[in-house]
Amino acid sequence: MDREQQLKEEICQVGKALWARGMCSANSGNISARLSPDEIVITPTLISKGFMRPEQILTVNLEGEVLRGEGYPTSETPMHLRLFREREEIGGIVHAHPPKATAFAVAGKALDLYLVPEVIVFLGQVPVAPFQMPGSAELGEGLVPYLKENDAVLMQNHGAIAWAADLTGAHHRMETLEFFAEVAFNATILGGANEVPSPALETLVNLRKMMKGTA
Secondary structure, eight states: OOHHHHHHHHHHHHHHHHHHTTSSOTTOOEEEEEEETTEEEEOBTTOOTTSOOGGGOEEEETTOOEEEOSSOBOTTHHHHHHHHHHOTTOOEEEEEOOHHHHHHHHHTOOBOOOOOHHHHHHTOOBOEEOOOOTTSHHHHHTTGGGTTTOSEEEETTTEEEEEESSHHHHHHHHHHHHHHHHHHHHHHHTTOOOOOOTTHHHHHHHHHHHHHTOO
């Protein structure tokens, strides 16, 4: 199996997983992966992420021209392309509408508390990017300032997006993001979200910085 076909099948698997967890209702959300320095594979428009077939996934260049595949890529292709052009180390992007995380995005509340060790190390804090119209060039442009320090962003009144060196990593970060939102939400209902105490917190934050190469 060649790499292009493999990535298309992986996108379908990720789509099914997101749909099964209720993170992509109806036709919402979009997924992409870098095929080469100048080509990406990306989900089509107006198709449920739970029922995609590999032959429906399109290959486009970084200018958005469809190279292989039929139909039209997602209307939010410009957002994906902007992130791929900005950071060559990005290999996979997942945009979804996980309910709890989207609730934080709608409320304009960042996920910025240090609550669970695994989240601190593998995801970190998740800010809220100001609202931009879906499908617009401004949508991707508004995410660029977050790419270096963050691994995921809440998109105000929209949803969430995560990126990583590969598609599996981006998918895992999206799942971790929704877990983070659920824990923060439920802990608040229970009377308060208590952060990991120091000095353990400092150790975990430093570990994350080392893993990202920002220490």
